[in-house]
Amino acid sequence: GENVEQHPSTLSVQEGDSAVIKCTYSDSASNYFPWYKQELGKGPQLIIDIRSNVGEKKDQRIAVTLNKTAKHFSLHITETQPEDSAVYFCAASPFNNAGNMLTFGGGTRLMVKP
Amino acid sequence: DTAVSQTPKYLVTQMGNDKSIKCEQNLGHDTMYWYKQDSKKFLKIMFSYNNKELIINETVPNRFSPKSPDKAHLNLHINSLELGDSAVYFCASSLAPFRTDTQYFGPGTRLTVL
Numbered sequence: 001g002e003n004v005e006q007h008p009s010t011l012s013v014q015e016g017d018s019a020v021i022k023c024t025y026s027d028s029a030s031n032y033f034p035w036y037k038q039e040l041g042k043g044p045q046l047i048i049d050i051r052s053n054v055g056e057k058k059d060q061r062i063a064v065t066l067n068k069t070a071k072h073f074s075l076h077i078t079e080t081q082p083e084d085s086a087v088y089f090c091a092a093s094p095f096n097n098a099g100n101m102l103t104f105g106g107g108t109r110l111m112v113k114p
Numbered sequence: 115d116t117a118v119s120q121t122p123k124y125l126v127t128q129m130g131n132d133k134s135i136k137c138e139q140n141l142g143h144d145t146m147y148w149y150k151q152d153s154k155k156f157l158k159i160m161f162s163y164n165n166k167e168l169i170i171n172e173t174v175p176n177r178f179s180p181k182s183p184d185k186a187h188l189n190l191h192i193n194s195l196e197l198g199d200s201a202v203y204f205c206a207s208s209l210a211p212f213r214t215d216t217q218y219f220g221p222g223t224r225l226t227v228l
Contacts, residue, residue, distance in 0.1 A: 042221055046216050093214050107157075
């Protein structure tokens with residue numbers, strides 16, 4: 001089955017700096033890679049996703065890049081703000097008959113210091 | 115309006131008891147899921163249901179029995195609770211199975227087994 005590894009497990013940045021979180025996956029059949037943000041006491045919320053037919057996607061201060069050959073993808077947050085502080089999860093999903101099964105990375109706790 | 119809701123938010127119980135967690139989504143989605151998040155924040159899928167039928171069961175002990183009375187509800191019943199069942203349980207939903215659609219998560223139910 002799929003295995004997703006995520007680094008770093010914690011990341012502390014100064015407000016206004018950029019933050020980068022990296023993930024690797026094992027199953028070459030995976031073709032959908034979402035990123036979720038989980039604030040304290042809440043459920044994960046999708047912030048951006050990318051499919052295997054593109055290499056990069058941006059949404060305002062957030063961008064995701066995908067390298068299918070190397071089986072890794074990254075989340076980039078620019079101009080970080082204190083409200084970006086949360087736990088971020090990457091995930092991977094293959095398109096197959098097992099359904100829409102997301103395998104999550106271990107999470108990154110991002111702390112943005114004012 | 116809350117898209118995916120769960121009750122209760124907190125559940126404290128003794129070992130050996132039986133308990134249920136309820137989940138409802140008002141998004142008109144066909145597919146619903148249960149995830150378990152352990153104390154280290156690791157998120158793992160437990161079950162996936164499509165239109166009241168089970169499509170994924172990720173080797174969860176049979177003490178866990180999901181029940182879907184209709185496609186908007188997926189409840190989780192747990193028999194003979196054990197200490198290791200303590201975790202946060204998240205319900206989620208997506209538009210359809212066998213597609214990589216966005217999964218929307220509920221707020222979670224924190225289960226503590228004493």
